[in-house]
Amino acid sequence: MQPEQVVKKAKSYGATYVMCAWIPHDGNNFDIVDTKKAVEVFNRAGKILKDNGLKLAYHAHGFEFRPYKDGTLFDYMAENAKYFDFEMDVYWVHHGGEDPLKLLRKYPSKFILLHLKDMENGTKKDNTGHADVETNVVLGTGEVDIAGVVAEAKKMGIKYMFIEDECSRVVDQVPKSLRYLEGLK
Numbered sequence: 002m003q004p005e006q007v008v009k010k011a012k013s014y015g016a017t018y019v020m021c022a023w024i025p026h027d028g029n030n031f032d033i034v035d036t037k038k039a040v041e042v043f044n045r046a047g048k049i050l051k052d053n054g055l056k057l058a059y060h061a062h063g064f065e066f067r068p069y070k071d072g073t074l075f076d077y078m079a080e081n082a083k084y085f086d087f088e089m090d091v092y093w094v095h096h097g098g099e100d101p102l103k104l105l106r107k108y109p110s111k112f113i114l115l116h117l118k119d120m121e122n123g124t125k126k127d128n129t130g131h132a133d134v135e136t137n138v139v140l141g142t143g144e145v146d147i148a149g150v151v152a153e154a155k156k157m158g159i160k161y162m163f164i165e166d167e168c169s170r171v172v173d174q175v176p177k178s179l180r181y182l183e184g185l186k
Contacts, residue, residue: 004049011055018114018161019050020088022060029129031064036074040081047084057085058114062130063097073099079108087111090165092118092137095145097128102149105157115154115162117178119143134167140178151185 002010011019024031024039039059047057059082065075079087089112091101105112120143121136140147154162164178 004046007046008050008053008055011050012053016055018056018058020058020060020114023062023130024059024065026064029064031067031074031130033069033074033077036065036069036077040078043085044081044083047082051084056113058088059085060088060090060116061093061097062090063093063128063132064130066094066097066099067128075099075104079111082111086113088114088116090116090118091145091147091150092116092120092132092165093130095120096124096126096132097130098126100146102146102153105150105153109157112154112157112159115150115159116165117147117151117162117182118165118167119145119147119178135169137166137168137171137174139174139181140164141181147181148185151182 007019021043024035026035043057043059050057061075065078066073069077089101089105094101094104117140119138119140121138122144124132124136124144151162164175166174166178168174
């Protein structure tokens with residue numbers, strides 16, 4: 002879909018944000034060439050969206066945390082994002098080898114939305130962008146520092162945080178996750 006079509010559709014919904022959830026790539030091959038191409042597309046589309054009162058956010062899935070120069074491919078993206086921001090999925094940041102809290106602090110103006118998803122203790126991590134959805138657990142019971150992330154996001158003024166739970170126990174887990182979030186200061 003072309004950016005102009007996205008603008009029309011987003012406006013018809015009364016949306017403020019447009020989110021892209023994945024950068025197409027070949028299997029597990031994702032490198033700086035793919036990253037640069039994505040940044041170019043996101044900046045071009047993001048400018049059109051911005052000119053129409055919308056914000057573009059990219060949702061990283063872990064493969065962006067592969068090493069590049071003195072950092073990661075994500076660092077390249079964040080440093081070159083002129084017309085787009087990011088929706089942090091704390092599960093995928095953690096799964097990709099980064100600390101979500103440290104990443105929020107490193108790029109305080111780049112994250113505008115948050116996916117809250119906790120990870121079962123002991124889950125094998127990698128930077129492929131793929132994992133077993135059954136490793137999604139009730140917020141606050143896994144290995145992601147949900148309380149720290151939520152506190153930092155509130156300080157930063159991140160307005161929208163979404164619970165994302167893709168496992169087969171979602172109906173049971175989401176109410177527990179909500180109670181956990183309600184208990185946070």
